[in-house]
Amino acid sequence: xxxxxxxxxxxxxxxxxxxxxxxxxxxxxxxxxxxxxxxxxxxxxxxxxxxxxxxxxxxxxxxxxxxxxxxxxxxxxxxxxxxxxxxxxxxxxxxxxxxxxxxxxxxxxxxxxxxxxxxxxxxxxxxxxxxxxxxxxxxxxxxxxxxxxxxxxxxxxxxxxxxxxxxxxxxxxxxxxxxxxxxxxxxxxxxxxxxxxxxxxxxxxxxxxxxxxxxxxxxxxxxxxxxxxxxxxxxxxxxxxxxxxxxxxxxxxxxxxxxxxxxxxxxxxxxxxxxxxxxxxxxxxxxxxxxxxxxxxxxxxxxxxxxxxxxxxxxxxxxxxxxxxxxxxxxxxxxxxxxxxxxxxxxxxxxxxxxxxxxxxxxxxxxxxxxxxxxxxxxxxxxxxxxxxxxxxxxxxxxxxxxxxxxxxxxxxxxxxxxxxxxxxxxxxxxxxxxxxxxxxxxxxxxxxxxxxxxxxxxxxxxxxxxxxxxxxxxxxxxxxxxxxxxxxxxxxxxxxxxxxxxxxxxxxxxxxxxxxxxxxxxxxxxxxxxxxxxxxxxxxxxxxxxx
Numbered sequence: 001x002x003x004x005x006x007x008x009x010x011x012x013x014x015x016x017x018x019x020x021x022x023x024x025x026x027x028x029x030x031x032x033x034x035x036x037x038x039x040x041x042x043x044x045x046x047x048x049x050x051x052x053x054x055x056x057x058x059x060x061x062x063x064x065x066x067x068x069x070x071x072x073x074x075x076x077x078x079x080x081x082x083x084x085x086x087x088x089x090x091x092x093x094x095x096x097x098x099x100x101x102x103x104x105x106x107x108x109x110x111x112x113x114x115x116x117x118x119x120x121x122x123x124x125x126x127x128x129x130x131x132x133x134x135x136x137x138x139x140x141x142x143x144x145x146x147x148x149x150x151x152x153x154x155x156x157x158x159x160x161x162x163x164x165x166x167x168x169x170x171x172x173x174x175x176x177x178x179x180x181x182x183x184x185x186x187x188x189x190x191x192x193x194x195x196x197x198x199x200x201x202x203x204x205x206x207x208x209x210x211x212x213x214x215x216x217x218x219x220x221x222x223x224x225x226x227x228x229x230x231x232x233x234x235x236x237x238x239x240x241x242x243x244x245x246x247x248x249x250x251x252x253x254x255x256x257x258x259x260x261x262x263x264x265x266x267x268x269x270x271x272x273x274x275x276x277x278x279x280x281x282x283x284x285x286x287x288x289x290x291x292x293x294x295x296x297x298x299x300x301x302x303x304x305x306x307x308x309x310x311x312x313x314x315x316x317x318x319x320x321x322x323x324x325x326x327x328x329x330x331x332x333x334x335x336x337x338x339x340x341x342x343x344x345x346x347x348x349x350x351x352x353x354x355x356x357x358x359x360x361x362x363x364x365x366x367x368x369x370x371x372x373x374x375x376x377x378x379x380x381x382x383x384x385x386x387x388x389x390x391x392x393x394x395x396x397x398x399x400x401x402x403x404x405x406x407x408x409x410x411x412x413x414x415x416x417x418x419x420x421x422x423x424x425x426x427x428x429x430x431x432x433x434x435x436x437x438x439x440x441x442x443x444x445x446x447x448x449x450x451x452x453x454x455x456x457x458x459x460x461x462x463x464x465x466x467x468x469x470x471x472x473x474x475x476x477x478x479x480x481x482x483x484x485x486x487x488x489x490x491x492x493x494x495x496x497x498x499x500x501x502x503x504x505x506x507x508x509x510x511x512x513x514x515x516x517x518x519x520x521x522x523x524x525x526x527x528x529x530x531x532x533x534x535x536x537x538x539x540x541x542x543x544x545x546x547x548x
Contacts (some may be wrong), residue, residue, distance in 0.1 A: 028170075028186075031211045031222040035170070035184055044170055047253060051133045051167050054258050058083055058132050062269060074273040078265050078334070079258050081348055082341040083131045086257050089374045090381065091123040093422035097389065098452070100416055102409030104460055109396055110389055110417070111458070117161045126163045127381065130245035134256035137164040137171075138241045138384055139185070140391050142234065142399060159395065161388060164240070171242060173252050183240045185212040214238050234398050239391050243384040246376055254380070261341050268333040275326050285316040342369035364425060371425070382419040390415040422455060 028044070030036045036044075056062070057079040097114070099107050114122075130136035139162040146152050164185065172182040189210040211222040216237045221229040233239070244254025291312030338345045344367055364371060393415050396402045405411050436453055439445030451459040483490040 105407035
């Protein structure tokens with residue numbers, strides 16, 4: 001193993017100084033004068049150092065030093081692969097928002113806000129942040145100040161949902177309920193046009209630290225330590241939502257997908273570098289000359305060496321290391337990374353173990369570790385989306401005066417929503433449609449439930465569109481029969497009145513009509529039930545009299 005020992009002396013992967021991926025502040029800017037204390041400073045310093053290290057490995061910035069020969073070291077970035085696959089499985093196919101039965105009226109507004117904030121791109125960024133660092137923060141807020149620092153009219157204000165860099169967020173928790181009771185958002189910035197929306201008329205320098213201090217009652221903005229704006233908190237609570245990538249029972253912060261993987265990736269790169277040195281030696285081996293000098297050698301035709309003294313010899317340095325063992329160890333490290341990250345190697349693109357005709361059930365069994373990890377994230381990321389939805393509904397009610405209470409049936413659950421992530425597992429759509437159709441025909445499933453299970457984000461609109469298409473087809477058939485009977489040309493005005501022609505006004509009218517019909521039907525059923533109950537009680541009373 002002589003060559004291995006020689007290479008190990010020149011490989012400094014484990015002791016390399018890491019790149020400065022992001023600044024960990026030596027001094028936090030305490031704009032309130034009481035926010036940071038020693039214990040809190042230590043917690044956040046360690047947290048930010050962990051974030052910085054994880055982001056460096058995700059970007060592939062593993063080492064800053066080269067080998068003694070000046071060559072770059074071997075880097076296979078499995079950290080990025082683990083994170084990207086986890087993010088893809090969680091949010092790449094999007095998510096749907098549902099409401100309790102009777103509260104569907106809240107969905108159009110919520111879906112509109114999420115769509116205006118590019119929901120899929122936002123959640124990919126949010127999931128990537130959480131996967132790398134273990135923590136991610138969503139910040140729903142209202143842009144109500146223009147570039148000139150003046151308040152905007154209500155119809156020009158807009159609601160935004162921001163994925164915050166967790167290195168800029170300093171939350172304070174109620175350690176019993178684990179709710180955020182106070183939060184400081186702090187980041188370096190410039191007094192450019194965007195910043196003047198909230199830092200108007202400041203006389204400080206062009207570069208500094210911008211801070212937002214949020215409590216349930218007040219939101220205060222600072223430029224460095226100068227207070228530049230203070231407003232009541234229209235949410236009535238801290239409008240920063242913390243997503244813990246994976247729950248850690250005894251910590252207020254979450255676990256990253258890279259926890260426990262970085263060290264294995266380091267070792268994998270170290271062994272890979274050693275294997276590369278061995279292969280490099282084979283390509284250009286060192287030549288040893290015994291009993292002669294290189295100047296005494298003569299090369300003839302076909303590079304034949306001649307002119308050596310009788311006692312001299314020339315040979316290449318023999319390989320004493322065992323390359324097979326190193327390659328086996330290298331492969332074992334890769335398999336360990338896959339197992340500990342709950343990311344089967346077949347998901348990385350290796351199709352050696354996945355035949356082309358593998359069924360969906362077999363794939364689920366093979367990918368079970370990743371499926372289990374993704375389901376755990378459904379709980380944490382889905383919970384954050386639900387909390388953001390509750391904040392948005394509060395904002396729509398308080399600032400925009402939308403009375404959802406008059407639109408829903410379950411008023412006690414007016415802030416409650418359900419989140420459904422679209423599964424990334426390949427599915428046979430025809431089989432799924434046949435299954436849902438069979439459930440509807442057997443009476444085990446409603447049409448709305450079937451449409452929802454098939455992935456529709458708005459089952460009510462889908463059903464209205466389907467009904468419109470049916471009515472259009474009936475109108476066309478009737479018009480054709482009339483034209484044939486009268487030997488005339490069909491009236492084309494009845495054509496094209498289906499789902500394609502539906503606009504928002506028509507849809508609202510149809511939904512209102514459908515809702516009114518449902519209410520009328522429910523009132524009729526309630527009245528009939530009351531009559532039946534009264535008749536039953538009367539009959540029961542007469543039977544009791546007869547018995548007496």
